[in-house]
Amino acid sequence: MSQRVATTSAPPSTGKRTLTLAQSQSRFAWILLIPTIVVVLMVGLFPLAQTFYFSLTDARLASNRPVNFVGLENYLYLLQDQQFFRTVGNTVFFTVVTVGFEFVLGLLIALVINSNFRGRGLMRTAILIPWAIPTVVSAQMWKWMYHDIYGVINDLLVNQFGIFNQNVAFLATNTTVSLFAIAAVDIWKTTPFVALLLLAGLQVIPSDVYEAADVDGANKLQQFFAITLPLLMPAILVTLIFRTLDSLRVFDVFYVMLGNRRDTQTMAIYAQQSLVNFSDLGYGSTISIAIFLIIALFVVVYVTFLKIEEA
Amino acid sequence: MSRTARNLIGQIFFYLLVGVILIYTIFPFYWAFISSITPNNQLFATPVQYWPQNPTGQNYALVLSNNNFLIALMNSAIVSVSVTVLALIIGSLAAYALGRFKFGGRSVVLYTVLAMTMFPQIAVLGSLYTMISAFRLYNTLWALIITYMIFTLPFTVWVLTNFFKAMPRELEEAAYVDGATPFQTFYKILLPLAAPGMVTTGLLAFIAAWNEYLFALSFTQTPDKRTVTIAITAFEGVTASSFEQPWGQIMAASVLVTIPLIILTLIFQKRIIAGLTAGAVKG
DSSP, X not given: OOOOOOOSOOOOOOHHHHHHHHHHHHHHHHHHHHHHHHHHIIIIIHHHHHHHHHHTBOOOTTOOSOOOBOTTHXXXXXXXXXXXXXXXXXXXXXXXXXXXXXXXXXXXXXXXHHSOOTXXXXXXXXXXXXXXXXXXXXXXXXXHHTOTTTOHHHIIIIIISOXXXXXXXXXXXXXXXXXXXXXXHHHHHHHHHHHHHHHHHHHTSOHHHHHXXXXXXXXXXXHIIIIIHHHHHHHHHXXXXXXXXXXXXXXHHHHHHHTTOGGGOXXXXXXXXXXXXXXXXXXXXXXXXXXXXXXXXXXXXXXXXXXXXXX | OOHHHHHHHHHHHHXXXXXHHHHHHHHHHHHHHHHHTSOHHHHTSSSOOSSOSSOOOHHHHHHHTOHHHHHHHHHHHHHHHHHHHHHHHHHHHHHHHHHHOOOTTHHHHHHHHXXXXXXXXXXXXXXXXXXXXXXXXXXXXXXHHHHTHHHHHHHHHHHHHHHHHTSOHHHHHHHHHTTOOHXXXXXXIIHHHTHHHHHHHHHHHHHHHHHOOHHHHHHOOSGGGOOHHHXXXXXXXXXXXXXXXXXXXXXXXXXXXXXXXXXXXXXXXHHHHHHHHHHHHOO
């Protein structure tokens, strides 16, 4: 412990002295950053560059066969690959459905929690639980609930509420039914997260704005559209972009519930299958780069939207 | 209609909505739990029973005597704890630099870190696979510990940077006047103050690592190296009939895997919410 009390007064700082201080601080900061930079280069940027390189070759996974440079051949193939476009379609469909439902339901839940009522804390805790459990576990739980003979969802729909005449095979043959069934799982699991993000946005809206609106005789609905929605817009946009990015790379829930089924594949599953199952490092990397570019587009929008303040 | 009557109807409608939301949120857990204590002969029978006639702990006994599952639990714990500790050590150093110092290139690093928090893991899967094979790490826990840094470290740096930035300037100045070096200032003064932020980010990193699936699926192979997310999808029950997966045991395992996370969430819910919103909304 070197807790010496400074007995002498601090020397007057000259221009030269501040410069050296700034320089030494800068050097110290970069030293602190070294481990992070090494890790990010090692598991992020270098592999990304290597993936791009692989995408221009016919490389195979775990193979000693010499690698040939094939130029843009993989990319030309990708542009004609119907399965790839099907996976893009599935992923976009899934993204639109889940993000749409999660936003509407999440906003509803956020508004409910934001209004003061008894049991509010309990509710905030309850909705955190689906967020905390592994996607894989929630997929298994829903897979059992969807079971075409013994599943509780079929029992509720057919026997308890009489909505359908006969059991539905949610995860079997029909592509649209399967996609909606999977979307429902994601909506259940992720709506709480959306609600919490929107709730954080709601809580920074000052209450005197509403009091003024009350005085002016605006009803609750008018207040919602004239005050809440515009002031919540930044939080809404961030949430939507964040969720879109997440949905576009969806893997776990589809893989656990439907495996490698061709008609319901997502982009990430197609890439994983090409890379690991088919050992097609070249073409799998091409799909990976395509996914990366699609997602990067959204990240650029997101990062510019956030506008990190300059210190 | 009188004003009080309208208010009452509004209240009833509101609490009905609260009830529906709660049931929607909790029912799948209820169902997993009910299924886990239902004997097999009632589980695979119609009509579906909403409460088992004679509840059984048999599924839990089977799961807890299933070696593959226990090893997977242990593997997940080792990987998640290692990843969390590594991310916190490396990340807090970087966050200190980014949050407390001005230097050329700082914003480039910050932008890179923020962009990396949304990095699609699938984009580097093939390349990481070849790296892991080259270093002979395929089918080891090391492969997971190293690769999991890609989604835990940038997030940790980003959230902790915001924590460090929020601390008052005077603290460091007082320390410098007392003759402390920047590094002493860091670990004696700022780091203890950042403890709440470390707990938050540590929890989120732990949960993210515990829940990971894609890398675990691609980089491990044998049951002794599986993590719990893989084990729970590869359940081969001891008493499974030839036609059905052992759903009772799968649900028991699901409950067992979920309970620690629920307890963590309940204890630290305020911090988790703060961390989630700091990670996503901070601008």
